[in-house]
Amino acid sequence: MKFGFDIDDTLINLREHAFHLYNKKLKQTVGIDVFQNISSVEIHEAFGISDDEGKEMWNSSLEEIYYTSCPIFPGAVEALHTLTRAGHEVYYITARPKEHGERTKAWMQQQGFPVDDSRFFYGMQDEEKLDIINQLELDYYIDDKPVVLETLRNSTTKVYVKDQSYNRHLQDIPRVVDWTTFVKSILNKNK
Numbered sequence: 001m002k003f004g005f006d007i008d009d010t011l012i013n014l015r016e017h018a019f020h021l022y023n024k025k026l027k028q029t030v031g032i033d034v035f036q037n038i039s040s041v042e043i044h045e046a047f048g049i050s051d052d053e054g055k056e057m058w059n060s061s062l063e064e065i066y067y068t069s070c071p072i073f074p075g076a077v078e079a080l081h082t083l084t085r086a087g088h089e090v091y092y093i094t095a096r097p098k099e100h101g102e103r104t105k106a107w108m109q110q111q112g113f114p115v116d117d118s119r120f121f122y123g124m125q126d127e128e129k130l131d132i133i134n135q136l137e138l139d140y141y142i143d144d145k146p147v148v149l150e151t152l153r154n155s156t157t158k159v160y161v162k163d164q165s166y167n168r169h170l171q172d173i174p175r176v177v178d179w180t181t182f183v184k185s186i187l188n189k190n191k
C-alpha cells in the first residue's frame, strides 16, 4: 500500500520547536502550557504580536526553525521503517517552500527517515496537496492541518489527523495520537 505523510507537526514537532525559538528571540518566557492550548496553527498570538509581525517572525526564522534541532515525534522514524520493511511505499508531501525542498529531504534523511527521492513532494499550496494525493492514489494520508484535511473529505484515500490542539474540532476524522500504535493497528487491519 501507499502511505503519504505531511512532515511539519505530523512527523516532527515543528511548532513547539519554533515556540521555544520565539521565546528566546523575543526574550519572553511564555509557558509550554500556553503553547499546548493554542487553538490556531500559527503560534505568534501567544507572544502578543500581530499577524503581520507573526508572519515576519516566522519567515525570518525559517532557517533555524527548519534546520536546527527540531524534535521528531516519538516512534515516527521507526513507524515509517516498519511500513517500508513490510513492503509498503512511504511518500512525503510537505507544503514547505520550493527553495527548502531538497534541504528538507536531506534533513529528513539525516534524521533517519526512510526517504526515496522519487517519493518526496514539496512546494505546493495546502489546497494543492489534494491533487498530488489523488494522482499518487495513496491508500493512506496523514496531516495535522485542518485546511488540508477539509479538502480530502471526499477523497478515496483514507485520511487520518495527527492529533494537535488546533484540530480537535475534526471529530469525524480518525486520529493518530501515537505513531507506534497507529502503525501497529494499520498493519493488523490489513493482514
Ligand SMILES: [Mg+2]
Pocket: 006, 007, 008, 009, 010, 143, 144, 145
Ligand atoms: Mg503539517
